[in-house]
Amino acid sequence: MFDSLSPAEIEALRLSLKVAAISVLASLPLGFGLAWLLARFEFPGKALLDALIHLPLVLPPVVIGYFLLVLFGRRGPIGAWLEETFGLVFAFRWTGAALACALMGLPLMVRAIRQSLESIDRRLESAAATLGAGRWAMLASITIPLCLPGILTGMLLSFARSLGEFGATITFVSNIPGETQTLPLAIYTFTQVPGGDTQAMRLCILSVILSLAALVLSEALVRRANRRIVGDAH
Amino acid sequence: MRSVLFAFLPALLALFAPCSHAQLVFAAASLKNALDGVAALSPARPTISYGASSALARQIENGAPALVFISADLDWMDYLERRKLIREGTRRELLGNKLVLIAPAGSKVKTDIGPGFPLAKLLGGGRLATADPNSVPAGKYTRAALEKFGVWDSVAGKLAPTENVRAALLLVARGEAPLGTVYTTDAAVEPKVRIVAVFPDGAHPAIVYPAALTASAPASGPAADFLAFIASPAARRVFEKYGFTPLH
Amino acid sequence: MRIEIDLEKTLGAFTLKAAFSGDTAIIALFGRSGCGKSSILNLVAGLLRPQRGRIVIGERVLFDSASGIDVPAEKRRIGYVFQDGLLLPHLSVRQNLLYGRFFTPPAERWADVDRIVELLDLAPLLERRPHRLSGGEKQRVAIGRALLASPRLLLMDEPLASLDASRRGEILFYVERLRDEVGVPILYVSHEIGEVVRLAGHLVLLSDGAVAASGPVHELMSRIELRHLIGRYEGGAVIEAKVVAQDLGNGLARLAFSGGELLVPDVDALIGETLRVRVRARDVSIALSEPRDVSLLNCFRCRISEIGAEPGASVDVRVDIAGTPLLARITRHSAERLHLAPGKEVWAMVKAVSLDRHSVGYS
Numbered sequence: 012m013f014d015s016l017s018p019a020e021i022e023a024l025r026l027s028l029k030v031a032a033i034s035v036l037a038s039l040p041l042g043f044g045l046a047w048l049l050a051r052f053e054f055p056g057k058a059l060l061d062a063l064i065h066l067p068l069v070l071p072p073v074v075i076g077y078f079l080l081v082l083f084g085r086r087g088p089i090g091a092w093l094e095e096t097f098g099l100v101f102a103f104r105w106t107g108a109a110l111a112c113a114l115m116g117l118p119l120m121v122r123a124i125r126q127s128l129e130s131i132d133r134r135l136e137s138a139a140a141t142l143g144a145g146r147w148a149m150l151a152s153i154t155i156p157l158c159l160p161g162i163l164t165g166m167l168l169s170f171a172r173s174l175g176e177f178g179a180t181i182t183f184v185s186n187i188p189g190e191t192q193t194l195p196l197a198i199y200t201f202t203q204v205p206g207g208d209t210q211a212m213r214l215c216i217l218s219v220i221l222s223l224a225a226l227v228l229s230e231a232l233v234r235r236a237n238r239r240i241v242g243d244a245h
Numbered sequence: 246m247r248s249v250l251f252a253f254l255p256a257l258l259a260l261f262a263p264c265s266h267a268q269l270v271f272a273a274a275s276l277k278n279a280l281d282g283v284a285a286l287s288p289a290r291p292t293i294s295y296g297a298s299s300a301l302a303r304q305i306e307n308g309a310p311a312l313v314f315i316s317a318d319l320d321w322m323d324y325l326e327r328r329k330l331i332r333e334g335t336r337r338e339l340l341g342n343k344l345v346l347i348a349p350a351g352s353k354v355k356t357d358i359g360p361g362f363p364l365a366k367l368l369g370g371g372r373l374a375t376a377d378p379n380s381v382p383a384g385k386y387t388r389a390a391l392e393k394f395g396v397w398d399s400v401a402g403k404l405a406p407t408e409n410v411r412a413a414l415l416l417v418a419r420g421e422a423p424l425g426t427v428y429t430t431d432a433a434v435e436p437k438v439r440i441v442a443v444f445p446d447g448a449h450p451a452i453v454y455p456a457a458l459t460a461s462a463p464a465s466g467p468a469a470d471f472l473a474f475i476a477s478p479a480a481r482r483v484f485e486k487y488g489f490t491p492l493h
Numbered sequence: 494m495r496i497e498i499d500l501e502k503t504l505g506a507f508t509l510k511a512a513f514s515g516d517t518a519i520i521a522l523f524g525r526s527g528c529g530k531s532s533i534l535n536l537v538a539g540l541l542r543p544q545r546g547r548i549v550i551g552e553r554v555l556f557d558s559a560s561g562i563d564v565p566a567e568k569r570r571i572g573y574v575f576q577d578g579l580l581l582p583h584l585s586v587r588q589n590l591l592y593g594r595f596f597t598p599p600a601e602r603w604a605d606v607d608r609i610v611e612l613l614d615l616a617p618l619l620e621r622r623p624h625r626l627s628g629g630e631k632q633r634v635a636i637g638r639a640l641l642a643s644p645r646l647l648l649m650d651e652p653l654a655s656l657d658a659s660r661r662g663e664i665l666f667y668v669e670r671l672r673d674e675v676g677v678p679i680l681y682v683s684h685e686i687g688e689v690v691r692l693a694g695h696l697v698l699l700s701d702g703a704v705a706a707s708g709p710v711h712e713l714m715s716r717i718e719l720r721h722l723i724g725r726y727e728g729g730a731v732i733e734a735k736v737v738a739q740d741l742g743n744g745l746a747r748l749a750f751s752g753g754e755l756l757v758p759d760v761d762a763l764i765g766e767t768l769r770v771r772v773r774a775r776d777v778s779i780a781l782s783e784p785r786d787v788s789l790l791n792c793f794r795c796r797i798s799e800i801g802a803e804p805g806a807s808v809d810v811r812v813d814i815a816g817t818p819l820l821a822r823i824t825r826h827s828a829e830r831l832h833l834a835p836g837k838e839v840w841a842m843v844k845a846v847s848l849d850r851h852s853v854g855y856s
Contacts, residue, residue, distance in 0.1 A: 080415075080416075080419060080421065081419070084419060084420075084421045085420070085421055086419060086420040086421060102421050103372050103405050103421075132579075134575070134579055135579055135581060135582075137540050137566075137573075137579075138573065138575060138579040138581070139581070139592070140539075140540065140566040140567050141538050141539075141540070141566060141567075141569075141571060141572065141573040141593075141639075141642075142567075142572075142592050142593030142596060142638070142639075142642050143567050143568075143570070143593055143595075143596030143597060143642055144567055144592075144596055145567050145596075148596065152592075153581065156583045157582075157583060181407070181408050181412075182408075182412065184405075185372075185374070185405040185406055185407050185412070185416070186377060186406045186407065186408070187372075187404065187405060187406060200377065200379065200380070202303060203297070203299040203300060203303060203377065203379070203380035203381075204299075204379050204380050205324060239583050240582050240583045241582060241624065
């Protein structure tokens with residue numbers, strides 16, 4: 012069963028890793044910004060914003076995929092503008108798959124980072140201010156290092172979600188081998204073809220291994236980050 | 246709080262009540278509008294689940310409790326029959342259909358479909374929206390036809406393969422794909438697309454929709470009645486209205 | 494350097510309205526818990542904004558509601574030593590110490606790293622993490638960190654409060670060193686009058702969000718009407734005296750002041766050094782004639798200048814020993830029995846052993 016993977020399988024694997032990695036990195040600034048907004052400020056409409064961010068968690072992925080198609084497709088208002096202004100195209104491209112993954116993973120990322128931000132002792136920031144740290148210096152030298160475990164957790168959760176993203180991806184950018192056929196889509200395709208069970212199973216096991224590896228790695232990273240902050244109490 | 250709970254209790258109980266799916270029907274996605282119309286006329290109230298014939302067949306294979314299966318091609322019905330998942334003697338060929346090339350309603354593209362027709366050129370930088378050519382009937386018919394006309398290799402890398410034929414229809418309707426292949430019956434229900442050309446008969450295996458009882462369905466009862474009903478004159482009239490070709 | 498503070502701020506149900514100024518090395522803010530002392534520090538540091546007021550340090554106006562000046566906290570160059578240190582947990586001691594220095598323009602960096610490290614004995618701690626430090630060590634690092642940002646003013650919020658008794662003396666020693674060797678003015682908050690007397694030159698007494706009195710320490714300490722704010726147990730006059738002799742044989746030192754000499758046991762000071770001695774009112778007795786054949790070593794002829802008017806069994810008597818005030822707390826009954834009245838000449842007596850190490854500090 013485990014002789015070397017076929018090119019199609021390797022392609023799906025490579026694409027999944029690329030899409031997941033890019034989606035996490037690209038959504039990190041927005042994820043941190045939203046978590047910051049929700050953790051530090053009170054403003055009218057805060058509850059609404061919070062609910063909107065959590066929509067991808069509760070709506071069927073196909074619905075999210077449909078919205079992405081309507082907004083970010085080549086004819087969509089945002090998609091057309093992006094193509095015109097930056098030459099950035101999402102339709103039928105791996106960038107679209109990454110966008111779908113980023114959106115599905117965003118609520119998980121925002122939650123994790125927000126929790127971490129809320130647990131920071133604000134008085135440490137007061138202390139830093141008296142020592143001369145301006146807003147950006149404080150962010151870089153105090154806030155981010157102290158909420159690093161939350162950031163790492165958020166990134167991991169979003170990455171894992173991206174590895175498993177199916178509904179929004181296939182609805183938005185369809186199932187193009189080498190371009191949008193990530194592991195879940197490849198597994199699905201194999202299950203639809205009579206005799207594709209073996210390959211489907213292989214890819215399933217590969218997915219599990221990938222997710223486990225990501226989990227273990229991030230656990231180690233989070234533990235190290237915690238140790239740096241609190242000490243070897245753990 | 247308590248009054249709220251009491252209000253919801255009947256609803257909760259109803260959820261757990263034994264389901265009176267008189268029938269759970271699995272039907273190809275392209276049948277959506279027509280079969281809904283037929284079911285509205287039938288005495289029983291069937292629950293119909295639409296999807297790609299490939300996906301539905303695999304679900305039945307894995308134990309889905311469907312009682313009636315209507316596929317968009319013969320291959321998937323054969324697939325289930327080989328695995329003894331179809332009740333013997335209940336299979337019949339129900340409907341025929343045509344495959345068409347569509348474009349968004351505002352598009353001015355023109356072509357005939359014949360050997361060597363310039364499909365790749367017409368696509369330009371865009372993609373051909375079609376159901377997955379490896380498994381979904383509409384995609385398989387498309388591939389057969391394009392291979393026959395020697396055009397497949399030039400467009401194999403320019404496809405947007407979708408989960409089922411209606412998803413391909415959506416992509417063209419939204420203007421995201423300049424061209425797509427769907428059944429004529431799909432094009433008929435979507436005002437945002439126009440038919441560019443019809444795939445000639447013989448370009449692909451005849452499009453036949455077989456219907457049958459699954460092995461888990463009783464030989465007589467509401468399921469069998471429904472199977473009979475969809476072949477009745479009243480049902481045929483509805484199918485014709487939507488563009489299907491009722492078969493004998 | 495002169496410091497001028499005038500603040501008004503409403504925090505929930507509590508209104509703070511305080512104004513004071515001073516120019517000694519340490520200005521102490523003293524009052525009971527909840528009287529607003531820490532809030533004043535936060536307002537001065539710029540962590541809170543007053544509704545109205547004025548903050549002037551030296552020639553720099555940091556806040557003036559009338560002219561709209563409000564320098565942000567990170568630009569005020571005011572060091573702050575918090576009650577529980579607030580060391581940055583993800584940095585080493587060395588990194589903590591140098592944190593503020595990083596943000597100080599090089600031209601204004603008067604604090605010398607090696608000198609401060611030596612002053613506070615921080616060398617063995619440099620590579621440790623904050624969670625591995627004891628309470629006293631944390632406070633020393635906190636002080637060092639604030640100093641190394643080269644502040645123009647240092648705020649200290651009850652720095653000894655979270656330490657146990659043995660540590661307090663240690664940190665007190667370092668703060669005295671700070672005062673005497675570094676030269677940064679300090680605004681020191683405390684609810685322990687002993688610390689205040691030892692360290693401060695100027696005292697601001699706070700009560701319920703307002704300044705009850707503001708002036709030199711020894712002057713405020715000898716005012717009867719302020720005793721209830723200072724505390725029944727701890728209040729008493731402060732005498733500045735110079736060590737003139739050390740009798741090492743019996744452990745007594747002779748301290749000279751305007752009214753004579755104080756004999757104090759176990760004083761670890763050199764001849765010539767000026768000390769502050771707080772004489773608790775409850776340790777002072779009054780006699781109508783010079784005591785004979787008693788164990789008391791410190792007896793002074795003096796004149797009664799004032800007798801307190803509060804009701805109760807005890808009464809405060811203020812006497813004047815050739816220019817130095819002293820407070821005595823005796824029963825009203827005795828005061829009446831001895832017919833004590835302002836202007837009468839009496840003798841004030843202090844037990845030498847009551848002048849313990851908590852009462853004596855460097856000036």
